[in-house]
Amino acid sequence: MSSWESYVRKVVPYVPGEQPQEQHMIKLNTNENPYPPAPGVIRALKEFDTDRLRLYPEPTCKVLVDAIAEYYGLKSSQVFVGVGSDDVLAMIFMTFFNSKTPVWFPDITYSFYDVWADMLRIPYEVKPLDENFQIVKEDYYGENGGVVFPNPNAPTGILMPLSEIEDIIQHNRNVIVVVDEAYIDFGGESALPLIEKYDNLLVVQTFSKSRSMAGMRIGYAMGNEKLIKYINDVKYSFNSYTMNQTALALGVEAIKDKAYFEETRQRVIATREWTKQELTKLGFSFGDSMSNFIFATHERVSAKELFEALKKEHIFVRYFSKERISNYLRISIGTKEEMEELIRFLKNYLQ
Amino acid sequence: MSSWESYVRKVVPYVPGEQPQEQHMIKLNTNENPYPPAPGVIRALKEFDTDRLRLYPEPTCKVLVDAIAEYYGLKSSQVFVGVGSDDVLAMIFMTFFNSKTPVWFPDITYSFYDVWADMLRIPYEVKPLDENFQIVKEDYYGENGGVVFPNPNAPTGILMPLSEIEDIIQHNRNVIVVVDEAYIDFGGESALPLIEKYDNLLVVQTFSKSRSMAGMRIGYAMGNEKLIKYINDVKYSFNSYTMNQTALALGVEAIKDKAYFEETRQRVIATREWTKQELTKLGFSFGDSMSNFIFATHERVSAKELFEALKKEHIFVRYFSKERISNYLRISIGTKEEMEELIRFLKNYLQ
Numbered sequence: 001m002s003s004w005e006s007y008v009r010k011v012v013p014y015v016p017g018e019q020p021q022e023q024h025m026i027k028l029n030t031n032e033n034p035y036p037p038a039p040g041v042i043r044a045l046k047e048f049d050t051d052r053l054r055l056y057p058e059p060t061c062k063v064l065v066d067a068i069a070e071y072y073g074l075k076s077s078q079v080f081v082g083v084g085s086d087d088v089l090a091m092i093f094m095t096f097f098n099s100k101t102p103v104w105f106p107d108i109t110y111s112f113y114d115v116w117a118d119m120l121r122i123p124y125e126v127k128p129l130d131e132n133f134q135i136v137k138e139d140y141y142g143e144n145g146g147v148v149f150p151n152p153n154a155p156t157g158i159l160m161p162l163s164e165i166e167d168i169i170q171h172n173r174n175v176i177v178v179v180d181e182a183y184i185d186f187g188g189e190s191a192l193p194l195i196e197k198y199d200n201l202l203v204v205q206t207f208s209k210s211r212s213m214a215g216m217r218i219g220y221a222m223g224n225e226k227l228i229k230y231i232n233d234v235k236y237s238f239n240s241y242t243m244n245q246t247a248l249a250l251g252v253e254a255i256k257d258k259a260y261f262e263e264t265r266q267r268v269i270a271t272r273e274w275t276k277q278e279l280t281k282l283g284f285s286f287g288d289s290m291s292n293f294i295f296a297t298h299e300r301v302s303a304k305e306l307f308e309a310l311k312k313e314h315i316f317v318r319y320f321s322k323e324r325i326s327n328y329l330r331i332s333i334g335t336k337e338e339m340e341e342l343i344r345f346l347k348n349y350l351q
Numbered sequence: 352m353s354s355w356e357s358y359v360r361k362v363v364p365y366v367p368g369e370q371p372q373e374q375h376m377i378k379l380n381t382n383e384n385p386y387p388p389a390p391g392v393i394r395a396l397k398e399f400d401t402d403r404l405r406l407y408p409e410p411t412c413k414v415l416v417d418a419i420a421e422y423y424g425l426k427s428s429q430v431f432v433g434v435g436s437d438d439v440l441a442m443i444f445m446t447f448f449n450s451k452t453p454v455w456f457p458d459i460t461y462s463f464y465d466v467w468a469d470m471l472r473i474p475y476e477v478k479p480l481d482e483n484f485q486i487v488k489e490d491y492y493g494e495n496g497g498v499v500f501p502n503p504n505a506p507t508g509i510l511m512p513l514s515e516i517e518d519i520i521q522h523n524r525n526v527i528v529v530v531d532e533a534y535i536d537f538g539g540e541s542a543l544p545l546i547e548k549y550d551n552l553l554v555v556q557t558f559s560k561s562r563s564m565a566g567m568r569i570g571y572a573m574g575n576e577k578l579i580k581y582i583n584d585v586k587y588s589f590n591s592y593t594m595n596q597t598a599l600a601l602g603v604e605a606i607k608d609k610a611y612f613e614e615t616r617q618r619v620i621a622t623r624e625w626t627k628q629e630l631t632k633l634g635f636s637f638g639d640s641m642s643n644f645i646f647a648t649h650e651r652v653s654a655k656e657l658f659e660a661l662k663k664e665h666i667f668v669r670y671f672s673k674e675r676i677s678n679y680l681r682i683s684i685g686t687k688e689e690m691e692e693l694i695r696f697l698k699n700y701l702q
Contacts (some may be wrong), residue, residue: 002524002525002550002551003525003526004447004525004526004527004551006444007447007448007449007450007496007497007526008447008449008581009445009446009447009449009585011584011585011588012588013583013584013587013588014584014588015586015587016410016587016591016592019406019407019408019409019410021409030407032404032405032407034405034407035405036401036404036405037400037401037404037405041401041404042401043414045396045399045401045597046397048395048396050387050388050392050396051387052566053382053387053388053392053564053565053566053567054384054385054386054387054388054563054565054566055370055378055383055565055566055644056370056381056559056565056566057370057565057566057568058370059367059370059420064681083434083590083592083593083595084590084592086589086590086591086592087590087593089588090589090590094354094360095359095360096355096358096359096360096688097357097358098358098359098360115360115588116588116589118588119588119589128604142503145358146355146358155596173353174353174354174355175354175355175358176355185674199353200353200355208407212404212405213404213405213406214405214406214407214408214592215404215405215406215407215408215595215596216404216595216596216597217408217592217593217594230359230360232364233362233364233365234360234362234470236364236365236366236367237362237363237364237365237466237467237469237470238437238438238441238467238470239434239435239437239438239441240365240367240435240437241367241435241437241565241568242434242568242596243567243568244434244567244597244598245566245567246396246567246597246598247597250404260429260463298431331473346397
């Protein structure tokens with residue numbers, strides 16, 4: 001072993017979810033939106049002045065920050081944008097989770113929280129969900145180094161009422177509370193209005209799901225000006241120019257089009273509710289998802305077996321070989337036609 | 352002060368260089384390429400299938416990594432790509448500079464090295480350039496936690512011969528040596544061939560300068576497979592999907608077009624040599640830049656005064672109010688016409 005190896009930051013290599021590149025497949029494994037981005041995005045790309053690519057992007061991401069702020073009725077100084085909500089969350093962990101006291105998050109949750117904590121040497125403690133996969137708010141009372149959880153939670157899809165979220169924030173006024181709302185647009189109530197009331201709250205959202213822009217990597221955090229400034233200070237010390245010019249230009253168009261957003265998210269919600277009914281008929285059970293996926297287990301056939309059988313049919317869903325959830329499948333909501341095909345296959349397979 | 356504030360990662364906020372958005376200006380302040388990206392880049396953008404934007408990018412960035420590897424005759428496992436060379440260098444600092452012994456770099460150099468070190472709590476020591484702004488290789492003998500320097504150096508533009516770089520690597524076999532070659536394509540000899548010989552060498556380059564793609568944020572590191580794997584492990588623990596779909600698609604086209612690359616870099620080099628002659632006639636002196644900028648001082652008029660006078664004329668150059676270099680201007684090489692206009696103004700101003 002070369003002696004420089006002793007100074008390498010050793011991490012448990014995170015394995016990103018499978019991104020099959022098949023031409024004909026039904027891709028229900030990474031919670032992407034089945035509909036293309038808003039028409040304005042497509043227009044902006046076609047009209048993009050490529051000569052400008054030789055120039056650095058504007059480092060404060062002003063056009064995009066302003067567009068997001070306007071959409072939510074915030075000041076621009078209350079918005080931070082990054083390269084997907086992963087970048088935003090990593091910057092938040094780095095900026096605010098520097099206490100020696102453990103950060104708290106659920107045992108079953110977004111799989112990156114413990115990865116960031118491990119990599120950044122942040123102590124953490126997981127709080128088990130109850131037997132119905134619900135977050136127990138009382139578990140988050142007490143001394144900690146920060147709190148982070150998704151709402152709706154992933155991969156369960158289960159939504160917490162806003163009153164319980166406020167209760168968690170009220171019990172944690174000395175640390176930063178991060179509500180990760182990647183899936184909030186599919187039926188949940190956002191904690192965003194609470195940022196005016198609580199200076200320790202950050203709400204994180206993304207363009208990857210409800211805005212159909214996973215391919216452009218755009219996430220954002222909203223909170224009081226002071227918190228946003230602290231994140232920006234760290235971001236500028238890491239990489240001043242994170243958002244490339246196309247992300248900025250296309251992002252503006254994606255957030256502007258309220259009508260298209262409303263139409264596509266309602267379609268996803270309607271398809272989800274239809275899929276829930278069909279899955280129930282087939283002997284699946286699941287928490288009442290308010291996201292763009294359903295986290296389901298079958299009364300008879302193992303999740304692992306179904307995962308493999310579906311894969312053979314070029315239908316990709318997500319399977320986690322992890323304690324407590326190893327008999328569940330996370331099924332993203334595709335188009336109605338895709339979900340009909342899924343149900344048709346399952347009906348046939350399970351009969 | 353709220354009590355969460357005591358756990359904030361306090362950094363000296365880095366102030367990114369000015370990005371004036373004026374319509375009619377001569378922008379010679381951030382070392383961008385005056386020529387647009389290769390024709391294939393423009394075509395790829397126009398033909399981009401926007402429906403795909405709803406999908407996550409391929410996380411290993413295979414198409415782009417393969418294209419870079421092919422260009423240099425490397426294996427794909429010897430190449431790492433990131434969101435500009437800033438992202439690549441930040442990941443390298445994070446991955447390899449975890450010793451308690453200080454990392455070494457020059458006193459006058461790329462202004463981000465100390466920012467990353469401060470932010471990541473990495474001890475460092477600067478090694479003063481000599482009176483001619485040259486790196487003294489013997490300064491880099493001895494126990495340290497890693498070595499990083501640009502070649503050509505920034506903002507001096509001065510190139511180090513490959514033999515001296517190899518000497519530094521040979522004297523630092525126990526740590527990682529990073530040669531930051533952002534400007535190497537403008538007349539320098541790359542240390543790339545040495546990666547086969549030294550397992551502790553990383554060579555970092557970028558699409559921002561010689562590839563005319565500052566707006567797309569693409570940087571890369573080349574080294575032996577083991578080093579690249581370590582960086583990837585950390586990167587996947589930070590953000591799995593850093594490069595958006597347009598960066599991947601356009602990046603491939605930018606690296607493929609050797610003829611266009613050759614043509615534009617030769618034009619920049621020719622304009623630089625012409626500008627050197629003209630600046631000398633006007634009473635400027637400077638090290639022999641092998642980059643796409645000239646770092647010059649005037650015999651009579653202060654850099655600060657010239658900077659302000661140029662700015663009034665909408666000619667933007669870079670001024671650093673920093674010890675040892677506060678009487679220098681860093682002037683990026685624009686088109687021949689832009690440089691003629693600069694010289695015309697200076698001639699008039701200095702007479």
